[in-house]
Amino acid sequence: xxxxxxxxxxxAALLLLAGCHRAMSAVAFHADGRPTMLSDxxxxxxxxxxxxxxAGVVPYSLNSHLFTDYVHKLRTIWMPKGASAxxxxxxxxxxxxxxxxxxxxxxxxxxxxxxxxxxxNDVARTLDYSGDxxxxxxxLASVHMVETRLLVRRKEGWAPFTYxxxxxxxxxxxxxxxxxxxxxxVDAQGGREDFNYVVPDEGQxxxxxxxxxxxxxxxxxxxxxxxxxxxxxxxxxxxxxxxHLVAMGYLMGLxxxxxxxxxxNWRDPSASLDAxxxxxxxxxxxxxxxxxxxASVTGFSLGPDTPEDHRLGLCKSPEAAGPATGGRLFDIVxxxxxxxxxMYRMASTRPGVMMPEIGRSTVDREGEALIRxxxxxxxxxxxxxx
Amino acid sequence: MRKTLIAVAFATALAGCSGQQAPAPQNxxxxxxxxxxxxxxxxxxxxxxxxxxxxxxHLKRGLSLRTDGVTIRxxxxxxxxxxxxxxxxxxxxxxxxANDFTIENxxxxxxxxxxxxxxxxxxxxxxGVRTQWTDGSKTSxxxxxxxxxxxxxTLIEDSExxxxxxxxxxxxxxxxxxxxxxKVHGNVAGIEIENTVDADxxxxxxxxxxxxxxxxxxPDLLMDGHSTxxxxxxxxxxxxxxxxxxxxAVASVPAGSGIVVNSNPKVEIFDNxxxxxxxxxxxxxxxxxxxxxxxxGVAPNYDPYPKGIFVYGNRLKGGGDSPSGLEFKALxxxxxxxxxxxxxxxxDGYSDPxxxxxxxxxxxxxxxxxVSGVVNxxxxxxxxxxxxxxxxxxxxxxxxxxxxxNPEPKV
Numbered sequence: 001x002x003x004x005x006x007x008x009x010x011x012a013a014l015l016l017l018a019g020c021h022r023a024m025s026a027v028a029f030h031a032d033g034r035p036t037m038l039s040d041x042x043x044x045x046x047x048x049x050x051x052x053x054x055a056g057v058v059p060y061s062l063n064s065h066l067f068t069d070y071v072h073k074l075r076t077i078w079m080p081k082g083a084s085a086x087x088x089x090x091x092x093x094x095x096x097x098x099x100x101x102x103x104x105x106x107x108x109x110x111x112x113x114x115x116x117x118x119x120x121n122d123v124a125r126t127l128d129y130s131g132d133x134x135x136x137x138x139x140l141a142s143v144h145m146v147e148t149r150l151l152v153r154r155k156e157g158w159a160p161f162t163y164x165x166x167x168x169x170x171x172x173x174x175x176x177x178x179x180x181x182x183x184x185x186v187d188a189q190g191g192r193e194d195f196n197y198v199v200p201d202e203g204q205x206x207x208x209x210x211x212x213x214x215x216x217x218x219x220x221x222x223x224x225x226x227x228x229x230x231x232x233x234x235x236x237x238x239x240x241x242x243x244h245l246v247a248m249g250y251l252m253g254l255x256x257x258x259x260x261x262x263x264x265n266w267r268d269p270s271a272s273l274d275a276x277x278x279x280x281x282x283x284x285x286x287x288x289x290x291x292x293x294x295a296s297v298t299g300f301s302l303g304p305d306t307p308e309d310h311r312l313g314l315c316k317s318p319e320a321a322g323p324a325t326g327g328r329l330f331d332i333v334x335x336x337x338x339x340x341x342x343m344y345r346m347a348s349t350r351p352g353v354m355m356p357e358i359g360r361s362t363v364d365r366e367g368e369a370l371i372r373x374x375x376x377x378x379x380x381x382x383x384x385x386x
Numbered sequence: 387m388r389k390t391l392i393a394v395a396f397a398t399a400l401a402g403c404s405g406q407q408a409p410a411p412q413n414x415x416x417x418x419x420x421x422x423x424x425x426x427x428x429x430x431x432x433x434x435x436x437x438x439x440x441x442x443x444h445l446k447r448g449l450s451l452r453t454d455g456v457t458i459r460x461x462x463x464x465x466x467x468x469x470x471x472x473x474x475x476x477x478x479x480x481x482x483x484a485n486d487f488t489i490e491n492x493x494x495x496x497x498x499x500x501x502x503x504x505x506x507x508x509x510x511x512x513x514g515v516r517t518q519w520t521d522g523s524k525t526s527x528x529x530x531x532x533x534x535x536x537x538x539x540t541l542i543e544d545s546e547x548x549x550x551x552x553x554x555x556x557x558x559x560x561x562x563x564x565x566x567x568x569k570v571h572g573n574v575a576g577i578e579i580e581n582t583v584d585a586d587x588x589x590x591x592x593x594x595x596x597x598x599x600x601x602x603x604x605p606d607l608l609m610d611g612h613s614t615x616x617x618x619x620x621x622x623x624x625x626x627x628x629x630x631x632x633x634x635a636v637a638s639v640p641a642g643s644g645i646v647v648n649s650n651p652k653v654e655i656f657d658n659x660x661x662x663x664x665x666x667x668x669x670x671x672x673x674x675x676x677x678x679x680x681x682x683g684v685a686p687n688y689d690p691y692p693k694g695i696f697v698y699g700n701r702l703k704g705g706g707d708s709p710s711g712l713e714f715k716a717l718x719x720x721x722x723x724x725x726x727x728x729x730x731x732x733x734d735g736y737s738d739p740x741x742x743x744x745x746x747x748x749x750x751x752x753x754x755x756x757v758s759g760v761v762n763x764x765x766x767x768x769x770x771x772x773x774x775x776x777x778x779x780x781x782x783x784x785x786x787x788x789x790x791x792n793p794e795p796k797v
Contacts, residue, residue, distance in 0.1 A: 177424045178447060180474060198475050202428050203450035207481070213506040213536070216452055216483060294483075297505065297535045297559055299606040310606050315683030317676075318633055319607060320500075322529020322552040325633030330683060341633065351448075351476030352498035352528055358475060382680040386766060 024054045027078050029098045031154055038148050038163040038172035043078055043102050046170050051104065051138035051145070054078070058248060059133070059234070060241050062227040064266040064279040067364040069197055070125045070185055071146060072132055074104040075222065079250050087242075087253035089261060091211075092220045093228075099153040101220055106143040108132065110186045120144065120167075125185040125193070127267065127366065136235050145169045146181065147199050151209070151220050158218045160205035177201045185362065195361045204358050212292045221287045226261040226304065263304065266370060277374035278304055280367055284356065300331055308378075313342060315382035324353040334378035343372060412472055416444040424449065430456045438492060440465035446474045448497070450481040460492025463516040463546070470497040471520075477528070478503045479517075482510075488795070490514045496521070500530040501550075508538040511795040512545055519549035523572045525629045527551040531573070535559055536608065541795045543567050551629060552636050553578040554595070557585065559609050564789055565590065574630040575600045575639065576621075579650075581611040586789040591620045596628040597636065597643040598663065603650040604635055605673065605688035612694075613652040615786050621645055623662040628710070638676035640665040640710035649673045651693040651750075654786050661703035665710050666728050666761075668702075670695055670752060672736035675765055691738045693750040696783040702730045702757060713769050721761065721772060729759025729774070736766055754779040 025042045039045050042054050053059060057078045065073065079085070080098035088094050095101075107123030108131065123144050132138065145165035152159045163172035164179050178201035185193045209218040222228075228241045242260065245251035254260070263282055264275035271279075285302040288295040298319040301311050310316045313331030318324075318341055326344035333339040345355035346368050354360070412420075420443070426436045432455030440461040445468055451458075458480075460466030470479050477499025480489075483506050490513040494501040501517035504510050517531030531547035534540050535558040546569045547554025554573035557563050563585040570576035576592035578600040579585045592598035598621035601614045621644045630637040639646055642664030647653045648671045660667040673679055673690035684690075706728030709718050718728055731754055737746070754760055754776075762773040 176428065177421045178475070180446075196474060201424055201447060203424065203452070203481075204447075204475070206452055207450065210452075210483070213483060294505065296608060299608065310683050310685060315680040316606050317604060317635065317678045317683065319604065320529060320533075320535070320552075320556075320558065321631075322499075322634055323525050323527070323631040324529075325631045327632040329633045329678060330680075334682075350498065351473060357477050357499070380682055382683060384677055385679050385681055386674050 024052065027054050027056065027100065029080060029100060029152070034161065034174060034176070036174045038150075041100065041150065043100055043150070044074075044076060044104060044148065046140060046145075049140050051140060053137060056248075057102075058245065058250065059232070060223070060228060061230065061232055062222050062283065063230050063263045064227070064276075064283045066221070066283050067360060067367055068105065069195060069360050069362045070123075070127075071105045071107055071197070072129055072143075074102075074106070074133055074138060076102045077223065077245070077250065078102075082249075084250050084252050085245070087225065087251060087255070089225060092224050093251065095153050095220070095223075097153055097155050101151040101223065102148055103222075104138070104148040105146045106132075106138065107146070107183070109142055109144050121181075121183045122186050122192075123183050125187040125191075140169050144183075145172070146197060147175070147179075148172050149205070151218075158209070158220070160202060160209065160218065162199060162202070162205065164199055175199055175201075178204065193362060198358070198361060200358065207294060207358060208287050208356075210294060211287070213294060213296060214292070222283075226263045227283065229257070229260050229262040230265070261304075266367070273370075273374055273377055277370055280370055284367065288356070314378070314380065322352075324348075324355075326353075330382050332375060332378070333382050334380040335376060337372040337375040340375055343368070343375065346371060412444050412446055419443050420445045420447065427451045427456075432456070432486075435459060438466050438468075442467045442469060444469050444472055445479075446470075446472050448473065448476045448478045448481060448499075450478075450483075451487070452483050454484050455486040456484065457488040457490075458492070459488075459490050462491050463493045463514055466492040467495055468492065469495045471495070473498050481505065483507060485509055487511070488513070492516075493518060495519070497528045499528045500533045501528060502532050503530070504534040504537055504540075506536045507534075509793060509795075510534055510537050510540040512540075512542045513795075514544045516546040517548070517550070517554070518546075519551075521549075523549050523551075523574075523626060523629050525551055525631055529553070529634070530556045531570075532556070533558070534563075538562055539791050539793070540564070541566075541791055546570070547576075548572045550574065551631070552634055553600070556580065557582050559607055559611075560585075562789055562791065564588075564791060570595060570598075572626065574626075574628055575636045576624065578602060578636065579611070579614050580604060580635070581607050581609055583609070583611055583613060584789050585611075585614040587614065587616045588618045591622075592624060593620070593622045594626050595624045596626045596630070596641040597639040597646050598622075598624040598660075599644075600636065600639065600646045600648070601650045601653050602635060602646075602648045603673070603689075605684040605690070610689070611650055613786050614650065615654045615656075615788070616645060617655070617657045619658045621658060621660045621663065621667075625662075625664045633678075635676065635678075638678065640669075640714060642666070642705075642708065642710050643669050644705065645669070646671065647692050647695055648676070649690045649692055651689070651695075652786060653692070653695050654783075655695075655697045656699045658700045659703075660700055660730075661705060663705040664708040665706065665714060666730070666732035667705040668697060668700075668731045668757070669734075670731065671734040672765075674736050675734040689738075691736060692752065693738070693746075694783060695752045695754075696785075697731065697753070697757065698755040698782075700756060705730070706732070714763075717761070717763055717769050717772055721774065728761055730757035731760040731779075733760060733762050734765040735762045735772075748781075749783065751781050751783065752779055753781040753783050755782070
């Protein structure tokens with residue numbers, strides 16, 4: 001415990017020494033324009049060696065999350081005084097104008113003692129989030145900051161902003177046209193994988209967040225009731241996230257929790273294989289693969305309510321996949337992951353072949369294993385009829 | 387140290403990455419060009435014209451546009467070239483989700499995925515655009531060159547598509563479409579009209595593809611197609627090896643196919659010059675012939691039979707002399723001998739069992755005139771009892787109305 005103790009105590013000690021700790025300015029909702037620095041918003045800020053959350057900025061997590069090259073994500077919601085979201089059962093919560101949702105992308109550092117030895121771009125391949133954050137802020141000495149994305153609910157709709165962190169990890173600046181960073185994932189056994197971390201450009205933000213191809217309105221993906229319906233450790237104690245939002249005054253109309261949908265945590269061994277796989281496919285694929293989404297033209301849906309037939313890709317011929325079929329005939333062949341196009345595309349990192357099409361440069365090994373097991377468990381066959 | 391990969395550092399840094407292909411270098415000029423073009427697309431307003439001057443530009447990220455009423459204009463398809471050879475983020479070259487969109491006079495090259503994709507939009511004009519994969523016809527090329535899907539009132543003209551591993555020009559799930567005066571070569575399918583309602587395909591030249599012009603209906607999509615007119619096209623020697631990956635619809639097309647109708651109703655094929663397509667100059671077939679039909683995988687309301695097909699007044703020559711696929715080779719030899727050839731039209735023989743032993747409703751017939759002959763391949767019975775009787779096809783059908791674009795494109 002001494003290291004951890006030190007990590008939390010040192011900033012506090014410095015703070016005491018400094019004598020006066022400026023309070024963060026109030027969160028600033030910009031109704032228009034494109035602020036060039038993340039700190040212009042005062043939502044999350046690097047202060048005294050920590051990424052701090054401003055007053056009223058609530059962290060949250062999801063039951064299952066989108067894979068992004070093993071990066072870790074700190075998600076927050078803020079709403080203006082007196083405003084609150086309305087509960088909805090299926091889509092994203094109905095957030096009021098002024099809402100700011102943030103997501104900070106960072107990696108745990110591999111070896112914290114080697115801060116100055118040129119290994120800054122070695123980042124940890126770990127699914128263990130427990131040491132990152134507990135309602136109190138990120139310790140910047142132990143993480144490699146990459147980017148912070150904001151979704152801001154303006155009068156005319158949601159607007160996306162992406163800020164890339166500087167080397168000193170003191171500030172992040174707007175990167176409308178994206179960025180590419182060469183990083184190396186290092187696992188617990190020392191295994192290394194070089195990859196390009198791709199920060200999306202503004203057009204790519206819309207590709208995933210465009211919930212309806214006709215209205216072309218963009219929407220948050222994560223903050224839906226079924227993803228939020230879980231406990232969170234706020235530092236002050238654990239509480240269901242939706243009930244916490246109600247307690248904060250940020251959410252109205254929440255039914256009894258037993259009546260709120262809930263996706264499984266895909267890494268929870270106590271959940272059924274089917275529930276875990278469908279939760280994984282929901283958060284990783286269904287933002288496009290739904291009847292109104294970007295991939296609606298494929299007729300292949302992966303939402304939580306998609307019936308288990310051709311609409312879920314069973315024995316379904318691909319649409320517009322081209323070489324991305326990998327020579328396989330159907331999206332999903334029950335019992336046969338190695339004959340399923342879905343597995344071929346999950347295992348690829350080639351643009352034009354890989355799925356999701358953007359947002360990753362590495363393979364989600366654990367996710368791949370889950371979907372493989374799920375396809376193996378599916379019954380039926382795709383025997384050809386003439 | 388943290389490294390932002392632009393300029394020359396880009397290629398160098400990537401070369402060190404295991405399992406990553408080193409893309410072509412992007413110099414500072416290209417990097418600033420790309421950033422500026424991205425910002426122009428993001429900031430475009432209705433009425434904006436984005437002019438791209440002559441030049442050969444290397445881009446590393448796919449571009450996108452989501453604003454109505456925008457025109458993208460190059461200096462000519464030989465002058466303005468957007469090359470995606472070094473693309474790291476994709477998959478498309480340009481992805482558009484917008485109405486009243488015009489793109490003209492430029493080339494999009496070597497994209498990892500589709501070159502130009504328009505996903506949902508009405509009043510789309512594509513004029514004088516070339517899409518190409520420059521390293522020849524390869525399975526690893528992107529699937530589609532020019533690819534409007536779920537669009538309405540769409541014009542593709544005076545364009546060229548080369549080397550697509552699926553279709554050079556592919557119109558999917560769209561309504562009211564004109565594809566005219568284009569050149570397509572070295573693709574698996576030259577032009578494919580799929581699940582589309584009301585399309586006129588005329589004045590195009592399709593040669594050296596595996597299949598020249600395809601009119602298809604596939605199951606499980608947002609809409610089913612009907613009513614396509616294919617006329618005044620030149621469809622010659624589409625004998626390229628089929629290099630599509632297995633599983634895609636066009637992988638089922640035998641190399642050497644001129645015009646192919648698959649499961650699509652109301653198709654009128656007339657006044658074309660069709661020659662020297664070695665499997666057959668014209669093929670009429672069902673989804674069952676693709677070998678992709680399974681009980682589970684096909685929506686129950688899907689109709690896999692081509693109905694209301696009318697072929698007349700074409701100028702046909704050669705072809706049918708060296709069909710692809712063992713079944714067709716055996717069939718040709720059995721019927722016409724080693725040195726013989728299929729007649730102009732090959733029908734796979736699948737018809738709606740609902741009407742077995744009964745007469746088809748008149749408008750659902752396959753009517754074929756002015757051809758050297760028709761082979762009914764007897765696909766449903768494993769090609770055992772093929773037939774060359776022309777009588778069942780001696781009929782006429784009401785002609786389809788011309789497609790009128792409304793509003794008319796302003797090019």
